[in-house]
Amino acid sequence: MNESTGKLILRLALGILILLHGIAKMTGGIGFISGTVQSAGLPAFLAYGVYVGEVIAPIMVLIGWHSRIGAAIIAVNMLFAIGLVHRAEFGSLSQTGGWALELQGMFLFVAIALVLLGPGRFSINQK
Template sequence: MNESTGKLILRLALGSLILFHGVAKLIGGVGGLSGMVTAAGLPSFVTYGVYVGEVVAPVLVLLGWYSRIGAALIAINMLFAIALAHRADLFVIGKTGGWALELQGMFLFTAIAIALMGPGRFSVNGK
């Protein structure tokens, strides 16, 4: 039970925190991201993948329904975010002494952990 409770806490934390970013993009749009995507040589439609990574995937993780896939999608989303929006800070220590990308890193590595461990018993899939 403790292991499944721990997995539930990780799922709820990751899913809800990423979903906040997704809701902000649903409200404000993704137009500002399009320039970063095209500047990297990718087609502009790739910008809409953020809705998958920050809305659909977190809902999957929160529910524990295909949460391994949802977590993998969040990890991919975070790799894109780091590469496109945060690469200048990849090797930077912030003003308070922590890694400048500690939030993005925490999202990335938590998503990888959930993708590897699965959702636990308190999930729609129940595995």
């Protein structure tokens, strides 16, 4: 019971917080991401992957439907975000002494933990 409750809390935290970023992209567009992807020498259409990583995958994680796959997609999305947008901050500390990428790092490592742990019994797949 406690283990499944803990997994549910992780799923809700990751799913809701990433989905909020996705909603912002749906309402504000992905022009910035498209430009960033193109400036890295990648095809512009890859920018649309942000909708998979920040809308579809978090919903999968939230409801517990193939949560491991959804969490893996979020982890890949965060690696792209760190590599394309936050690369210069990777070794930096914030003004308060924390890692400059602590939010992105937390998203990445919680997603990896959910890939390894699975969704728990409070999920559609119940595994």
